[in-house]
Amino acid sequence: MKQLINVPESVVADALRGMAAAHPELTVDVENRVIVRRDAPVLDKVGLISGGGSGHEPLHGGFVGPGMLDAACPGEVFTSPVPDQMARAAAAVDSGRGVLFIVKNYTGDALNFEMAAELAEDEGVQVGKVLVQDDVAVTDSLYTAGRRGTGGTLFVEKLAGAAAEEGAPLERVEAIARRVSESCRSFGVALSACTTPAKGGPTFDLPPGELELGIGIHGEPGRERRAMMTSGEIADFTVDALLADLHPDGPVLALVNGMGGTPLLELYGFNAEVHRVLSERGVPVARTLVGNYVTSLDMAGCSVTLCQVDEELLRLWDAPVRTAALRWGS
Amino acid sequence: MKQLINVPESVVADALRGMAAAHPELTVDVENRVIVRRDAPVLDKVGLISGGGSGHEPLHGGFVGPGMLDAACPGEVFTSPVPDQMARAAAAVDSGRGVLFIVKNYTGDALNFEMAAELAEDEGVQVGKVLVQDDVAVTDSLYTAGRRGTGGTLFVEKLAGAAAEEGAPLERVEAIARRVSESCRSFGVALSACTTPAKGGPTFDLPPGELELGIGIHGEPGRERRAMMTSGEIADFTVDALLADLHPDGPVLALVNGMGGTPLLELYGFNAEVHRVLSERGVPVARTLVGNYVTSLDMAGCSVTLCQVDEELLRLWDAPVRTAALRWGS
Numbered sequence: 001m002k003q004l005i006n007v008p009e010s011v012v013a014d015a016l017r018g019m020a021a022a023h024p025e026l027t028v029d030v031e032n033r034v035i036v037r038r039d040a041p042v043l044d045k046v047g048l049i050s051g052g053g054s055g056h057e058p059l060h061g062g063f064v065g066p067g068m069l070d071a072a073c074p075g076e077v078f079t080s081p082v083p084d085q086m087a088r089a090a091a092a093v094d095s096g097r098g099v100l101f102i103v104k105n106y107t108g109d110a111l112n113f114e115m116a117a118e119l120a121e122d123e124g125v126q127v128g129k130v131l132v133q134d135d136v137a138v139t140d141s142l143y144t145a146g147r148r149g150t151g152g153t154l155f156v157e158k159l160a161g162a163a164a165e166e167g168a169p170l171e172r173v174e175a176i177a178r179r180v181s182e183s184c185r186s187f188g189v190a191l192s193a194c195t196t197p198a199k200g201g202p203t204f205d206l207p208p209g210e211l212e213l214g215i216g217i218h219g220e221p222g223r224e225r226r227a228m229m230t231s232g233e234i235a236d237f238t239v240d241a242l243l244a245d246l247h248p249d250g251p252v253l254a255l256v257n258g259m260g261g262t263p264l265l266e267l268y269g270f271n272a273e274v275h276r277v278l279s280e281r282g283v284p285v286a287r288t289l290v291g292n293y294v295t296s297l298d299m300a301g302c303s304v305t306l307c308q309v310d311e312e313l314l315r316l317w318d319a320p321v322r323t324a325a326l327r328w329g330s
Numbered sequence: 331m332k333q334l335i336n337v338p339e340s341v342v343a344d345a346l347r348g349m350a351a352a353h354p355e356l357t358v359d360v361e362n363r364v365i366v367r368r369d370a371p372v373l374d375k376v377g378l379i380s381g382g383g384s385g386h387e388p389l390h391g392g393f394v395g396p397g398m399l400d401a402a403c404p405g406e407v408f409t410s411p412v413p414d415q416m417a418r419a420a421a422a423v424d425s426g427r428g429v430l431f432i433v434k435n436y437t438g439d440a441l442n443f444e445m446a447a448e449l450a451e452d453e454g455v456q457v458g459k460v461l462v463q464d465d466v467a468v469t470d471s472l473y474t475a476g477r478r479g480t481g482g483t484l485f486v487e488k489l490a491g492a493a494a495e496e497g498a499p500l501e502r503v504e505a506i507a508r509r510v511s512e513s514c515r516s517f518g519v520a521l522s523a524c525t526t527p528a529k530g531g532p533t534f535d536l537p538p539g540e541l542e543l544g545i546g547i548h549g550e551p552g553r554e555r556r557a558m559m560t561s562g563e564i565a566d567f568t569v570d571a572l573l574a575d576l577h578p579d580g581p582v583l584a585l586v587n588g589m590g591g592t593p594l595l596e597l598y599g600f601n602a603e604v605h606r607v608l609s610e611r612g613v614p615v616a617r618t619l620v621g622n623y624v625t626s627l628d629m630a631g632c633s634v635t636l637c638q639v640d641e642e643l644l645r646l647w648d649a650p651v652r653t654a655a656l657r658w659g660s
Contacts, residue, residue, distance in 0.1 A: 001521075001522060001591070001630055002521040002522060002538070002539075002541065002558055002630060003521070003596060004521060004561050004564065004592050004596040004597070004599070004600050004630070004631070004632055005560070005561050005596055005599060006560045006561045006562055006599070006603075007560075010599075011595065011596070011599060012595075014561065014598070014599030014602050014603075015595050015596075015598040015599045015602070016598075017599075017602035018586075018597075018598035018599050018600065018601035018602035018603075018605070018620065019598050019601075020602075021601055021602055021605040021615075021618060022586075022598070022601055022618040022619070022620045054595055055593070055595060057593065057594035057595045057598070058594055062594070077595075191331075191332040191333070191334060192331060192332060208332070209332075211332065228332055230335070230336045230337075231334050231335050231336045231344065232336055234334065256348075256352075260591075260593050260594075261331070261590075261591045261628055262334050262628065263385070263387065263590050263625065263627045263628050264387035264388055264392070264590075264622070264625070265341065265342075265345050265384055265385060265387045265407075265627065266333060266334040266335055266341070266345075267334070267348070268344070268345040268346075268348035268349050268352070268387070269334070269335060269336070269340075269341060269344030269345045269347075269348050270334050270348065271348035271349075271351055271352055272344050272345070272347035272348035272350075272351055273336075273344075273348075275348070275351040285351075288351060288352040289352070290348065290352045292594070292622070295593065295594070297593045297595065298591055298592065298593050298630065300331055300332060300334070300628065301334070302334055322658075327657050327658055328652075328657055
């Protein structure tokens with residue numbers, strides 16, 4: 001796949017310049033790679049900070065704004081950001097009420113956010129931390145011990161972000177983030193490999209006529225490869241993999257997510273199948289989000305995330321949000 | 331490219347079922363292929379109706395809602411909807427103030443919307459019509475006489491939609507739509523061909539190492555093929571092609587649009603280059619939208635649309651909109 005880039009080395013900096021040009025409501029520090037909502041620090045508000053390797057856009061930079069993140073720290077493509085980025089972000093967004101780090105469970109991210117927390121605490125910033133490890137496909141993987149963090153991150157950022165926007169203290173925002181993290185499960189499917197700028201070609205080999213069930217968002221191996229399946233068969237497999245692990249006794253939020261290269265027309269068709277399976281399994285869906293939110297560059301494929309919610313979490317989901325990629329309410 | 335579908339024949343119906351499941355704020359008539367905002371007809375409001383072949387999502391169904399379209403009529407992939415769809419939509423959204431048809435300039439669409447207008451007028455509905463023909467790449471093409479309608483459609487739908495939402499009469503909404511249509515220019519670039527469900531493979535042949543400048547949103551031939559260019563070179567060529575035709579004496583709205591298969595990371599980087607060129611040419615950019623809005627299935631590539639605006643049009647752009655794919659304001 002050909003790429004719309006200048007040189008591989010400048011891809012992240014170029015994208016940050018482009019974000020700055022498109023979004024005057026954000027402060028984008030291109031050199032230090034920190035994206036901050038322009039009105040930060042917000043008086044008396046807990047600051048939410050996330051970050052991770054680039055290549056998953058709009059995650060996380062597209063989720064910075066009122067009702068969601070205060071700052072995002074993008075690393076190189078598929079590479080953890082460095083501790084200095086998160087420490088800078090903490091200094092930029094802390095209003096004195098502390099900050100919450102939202103960390104996808106990859107070894108590099110976990111380590112670098114841990115070091116950043118120490119740096120920030122040395123500067124007198126109170127730091128909470130939540131690890132997102134929602135991907136049920138495999139335990140332990142190329143880049144992590146335990147489960148990988150994927151689509152559930154969107155729910156943690158949105159729901160904890162809404163709580164922070166309402167003025168909840170750090171302890172409470174962190175508790176909500178943890179509860180959401182524990183209530184999310186994700187499963188991804190690749191129809192094609194993705195193309196990193198550095199490599200300029202497919203990062204792994206997925207033969208014509210095969211798909212990979214349980215793929216990671218960096219193309220890490222999943223559970224198994226099979227002959228190409230229909231949208232309905234993929235929905236059956238995916239939802240059953242989720243429900244084998246999450247046993248919701250109430251409504252769920254559903255994220256029917258594209259990996260980047262699959263057309264929205266196909267994603268909506270897949271959403272119909274996901275809803276069919278959930279209905280057959282007796283799981284009520286309170287809200288559905290369909291689109292490319294937690295991507296893997298140009299990978300064709302999809303993932304489904306389910307997040308069990310109670311009334312409070314549903315109210316936080318419906319609360320206003322104003323970011324580049326998610327916005328609703330007043 | 332592998333596809334996330336059941337069978338090619340059901341792709342559009344499946345997607346409509348998926349839209350219905352995700353968007354309770356829409357009424358989706360899957361059988362007759364009409365997507366309508368749930369509160370239609372809106373009292374004393376002119377109804378805006380668009381439509382066209384599927385495969386360009388979120389256009390048009392993703393633009394149905396308060397502040398934009400009242401209804402959208404999706405045809406088969408890359409195939410015009412039939413007159414009966416638009417006539418049904420007109421009946422569903424007309425409040426007695428009339429409806430406006432927004433038509434991309436392709437022979438089939440122009441003909442079918444014309445027939446639909448006759449059907450609707452026979453039922454006593456007053457019908458206005460505006461043709462969008464913003465693509466400066468070529469005159470006459472595979473599917474049309476004159477210029478093709480592409481990204482400018484988003485601006486026509488948003489700005490005329492805002493005017494209609496404010497209660498403007500049909501004559502005025504149509505005049506604004508026409509003025510916007512005349513103020514828009516687009517130019518697209520393909521890095522890869524797209525994959526239609528029916529064909530299941532690339533719809534045209536674009537060799538490795540080459541791109542096509544001036545591509546149409548159905549893969550229609552553009553101006554020329556060249557050896558692969560950098561993001562900056564593509565921005566130079568694209569913006570200059572636009573400015574050779576549009577000579578703005580004031581600010582523009584910029585749509586930096588993905589064709590579907592190009593990652594958002596790359597699109598933002600491209601946006602930085604588009605802004606660089608516009609700045610070098612002395613064109614101020616009032617607002618910028620970056621993302622996949624007028625797509626060509628899984629085609630990799632991009633397009634740029636510029637829309638010259640005065641104070642009134644800028645105010646209409648900033649007015650609230652609440653659709654699946656575009657939303658802001660209260």
